[in-house]
Amino acid sequence: MRCPSFLDALDARRIVGHHLLLTQDAGRAHWRALPECPYGTPMSDLLPLTMAERLIRQAMTPFPVEAVPLEAAYGRVLRQAVHAERALPPYDRVILDGIAVAWRDGQTGWVLSGTQAAGHPPLTLDPGHEAALAVMTGSVLPRGADTVIPREDYRREGDTLILQKGVSPKRGQHIHPMGADCAAGAALLESGLILSPPEMAVLAANGISQPLVSAIPSIAVISTGDELVAPDAPVAPWQIRRSNDYAIAASLARRGLTRQTLLTLPDDLAILTLKLDEALDTHDAVVLSGGVSMGDFDFVPKVLAALGVQRILHKVAQRPGKPFWFGIGKSGQPVFALPGNPVSALACCSRHVVPALLHAQGVTLPPCHVMLAAPLTPIATMTRFVPVRLGHDDQGRTLAYPCPMTTSGDFNRLGATDGLVTLPPGDTPLSAGTGLVFHAW
Ligand code: AMP
Ligand code: MG
Numbered sequence: 294m295r296c297p298s299f300l301d302a303l304d305a306r307r308i309v310g311h312h313l314l315l316t317q318d319a320g321r322a323h324w325r326a327l328p329e330c331p332y333g334t335p336m337s338d339l340l341p342l343t344m345a346e347r348l349i350r351q352a353m354t355p356f357p358v359e360a361v362p363l364e365a366a367y368g369r370v371l372r373q374a375v376h377a378e379r380a381l382p383p384y385d386r387v388i389l390d391g392i393a394v395a396w397r398d399g400q401t402g403w404v405l406s407g408t409q410a411a412g413h414p415p416l417t418l419d420p421g422h423e424a425a426l427a428v429m430t431g432s433v434l435p436r437g438a439d440t441v442i443p444r445e446d447y448r449r450e451g452d453t454l455i456l457q458k459g460v461s462p463k464r465g466q467h468i469h470p471m472g473a474d475c476a477a478g479a480a481l482l483e484s485g486l487i488l489s490p491p492e493m494a495v496l497a498a499n500g501i502s503q504p505l506v507s508a509i510p511s512i513a514v515i516s517t518g519d520e521l522v523a524p525d526a527p528v529a530p531w532q533i534r535r536s537n538d539y540a541i542a543a544s545l546a547r548r549g550l551t552r553q554t555l556l557t558l559p560d561d562l563a564i565l566t567l568k569l570d571e572a573l574d575t576h577d578a579v580v581l582s583g584g585v586s587m588g589d590f591d592f593v594p595k596v597l598a599a600l601g602v603q604r605i606l607h608k609v610a611q612r613p614g615k616p617f618w619f620g621i622g623k624s625g626q627p628v629f630a631l632p633g634n635p636v637s638a639l640a641c642c643s644r645h646v647v648p649a650l651l652h653a654q655g656v657t658l659p660p661c662h663v664m665l666a667a668p669l670t671p672i673a674t675m676t677r678f679v680p681v682r683l684g685h686d687d688q689g690r691t692l693a694y695p696c697p698m699t700t701s702g703d704f705n706r707l708g709a710t711d712g713l714v715t716l717p718p719g720d721t722p723l724s725a726g727t728g729l730v731f732h733a734w
Contacts, residue, residue, distance in 0.1 A: 339610035342676040342715070345619075349645060352605050353653040354625045356510050356577065360503040363496055366488050368549045369506035370654040375482035378499040380472035384415075385434040388469050392425040392447065392454055393418065393438035396464040401456040405449075409435045425454055434468055441467035485657035487549070507654035510577035511552040512545060514538045515569070517583040517593060518633060519560045536704070537582040537631070537638040544642045544734055545580075550650055560590035570600050573622045580646055583633030586616045593630050594618055602628050610675040610718070613637035613698075617645060627653070635704035640678045640713055643732045663714065663731040666692040670722045677716040681731065682709055693731060710734070 340348070358372045387393065387409075394403055395418060403425035409416050411431035418424050418437035425442075426435045434441070446460040456462075475481070481495050488496070488506070496504050521535035522528050538555050545553060554576065558568050565584075572579050584593035585607075594607060602620040609617050614637040618630035627649060631641040651658065663683065671677050681693035696710050712733040716723065723729075 339608050339615065339675070340606050341718075342609055342611050345606050345609045345611075345617075345645070346648070348605050349619055349627075349649045350652055352619075352621050353627055353649055355507075355655060356653050357508045358505050359508045360505050363493070363502050363504060366496065366504050366506055367490075367493055369488050369504075369509075370549075370651075370656050371482060371486045371488055371492065371504060372484050372507050372655050373505040374480065374484055375495060375499055375501060375504075377475045377477055377479040377481055379477045381474040381498070382469050382471055385471050386469040387428040387430060387432045387434055387441050388467050389430050389441065389443050391428060391441050391443040391467065393428045393435050393441050394425045395422050395437055396440035396462065397422040403454045405452050405454055409433065439468075440464050443467065483657075485655050487656060487658075507656075509550060509552050510650065510653075511554070511575070512550060512578045512580060512650075513554050513556060513572040513576040514542050514545070515555075515572060515579065515581045516557045516633075517560060517565065517581060519590070521557055521583075523557070537633065537635055540635065540639050540734075541580055541582065541631075541642050541646070544639065544647060545650070547733075548647055548651060560584060560592060562592050562596065565592055565596045566599060569596055573600060573602070573624075573626060573628070576626065578626055578650065579622070579628045580642070581628070581630040582638040583631075585618045585630045585632055597628060597630065611640075611644075612672060612675050612677055614641040614644070614678065615675075617641045619645070634700075634702050636680070636698050636700075636702065636707065639704070639707065639734060643712060643734050644678060644715070647732070661731045661733075662728050663691045663693040665714070665723060665725055665727045665729060666694045668722055668724050669695050669697075669714075669716060669727075671716040671719040673718060673720050675718055677718075678713045679716060680707055680710040681712065681714050683711045683731070691731075693729065707734075 361369065392403065393409065400422060404423050406419055406424045406426060407416055408427040409429065409432045411429050413432065415433040416426055416435045418426055418435050420437065426438065428435065428441060440462055442462050446462070447454045447456050481499065482492055486492055516535045516538045520531070520533045522532050524534055528534055535557055542553050542555060556568065556572065558565055581593055584591045594604070597620055598604060601623045604618070604620045607618045608615055613634065614632060616632040620628045622628055629646045631638040666684065669679055680696045680698060682696055684692045684694055686692055693714050696706065698706065712731055714729040714731050716729065
């Protein structure tokens with residue numbers, strides 16, 4: 294008997310092509326209420342990629358916010374808006390070393406009466422036009438002054454300063470007026486940014502010493518399979534060195550998701566049940582690889598179901614990575630179960646796991662578009678992921694050079710690639726120059 298279609302279970306009015314249109318009140322609870330397949334077998338329909346992405350996003354609970362010392366905030370996801378603490382610059386700022394004067398057209402000499410250093414309250418220029426105060430880059434403009442003359446534009450004779458020949462200062466020059474950069478309260482940073490060097494400077498300059506950022510989730514990265522051995526263990530001819538967990542861990546770490554526990558489990562129902570239960574209890578997210586296909590020892594979906602992980606989807610119309618499984622644990626943790634084949638596992642990680650975890654951290658990144666450097670043929674019924682190496686053409690545009698793998702187990706040549714491009718399902722070959730969305734590994 295055929296398992297009822299996943300799509301049949303939904304209100305048809307919410308389905309347009311391969312997309313789900315969510316009604317106003319359709320939230321996470323709605324998705325969770327979808328009927329489980331009553332026959333206990335995975336749903337046979339392959340979910341279109343766009344729908345899978347939407348279901349995952351809908352099911353993810355945002356990770357909490359925490360305040361961290363500014364020194365520890367680099368690379369974290371900002372979860373607050375930042376406004377200018379005060380007008381910037383906060384005073385009329387001298388922008389180079391020289392003298393400050395009250396400018397009068399035609400004047401060529403001044404008498405030095407003191408020094409205005411950076412970080413000191415403003416001095417007052419003697420009245421009239423004869424006096425000058427030495428000023429330093431970053432100091433306040435002394436009261437009564439309106440013009441700064443750079444050091445190289447005058448010479449000193451005793452206490453007298455004489456303008457060099459050919460120099461003609463303009464009133465107001467070399468002063469960065471108060472508020473020229475922004476007014477007090479101006480919006481400077483938005484929530485959802487990944488903090489990079491310039492944003493660190495903005496936080497510091499505006500007195501944010503404990504920025505609010507997304508908490509880094511603790512993630513269990515679990516390999517499953519009786520054939521797997523560690524990189525440093527003896528390997529029998531019938532065994533495989535495990536590599537997925539290292540690739541997945543690296544893919545997460547480069548996005549700042551560094552709180553990881555790596556674990557390898559055998560294809561044993563009892564051990565899987567015990568250890569996955571522990572992992573679910575102690576982690577905010579779980580990323581598995583292997584054991585989600587149709588083999589006799591592919592126990593992962595069954596064990597997750599027994600542990601109360603609500604299946605959101607299983608099997609996506611994508612190649613590689615068709616057996617991908619995703620669900621939500623009892624306390625809301627996302628559980629990603631990736632196929633074991635290394636290319637599939639890494640493709641699912643960068644195409645599903647990373648975007649979902651970034652989304653739950655509140656990250657708002659625009660899609661990265663690249664141009665195909667060589668033709669590629671899509672798959673009529675499925676989304677195709679193709680590993681690519683990035684380069685640039687002579688106009689500086691980013692090109693994606695396809696490096697298709699012969700099989701999803703053929704991962705040794707992935708080393709020359711930067712990520713993958715997504716080819717939507719279709720019949721028409723894509724020519725060089727086609728724009729596609731790129732996801733880094
Ligand atoms: P599975 O999805 O468990 O059927 O595994 C598919 C293929 O991926 C098999 O050839 C496995 O040996 C291989 N595989 C599974 N897990 C890993 C891993 N952690 N590292 C490398 N290869 C793996
Ligand atoms: Mg396996």
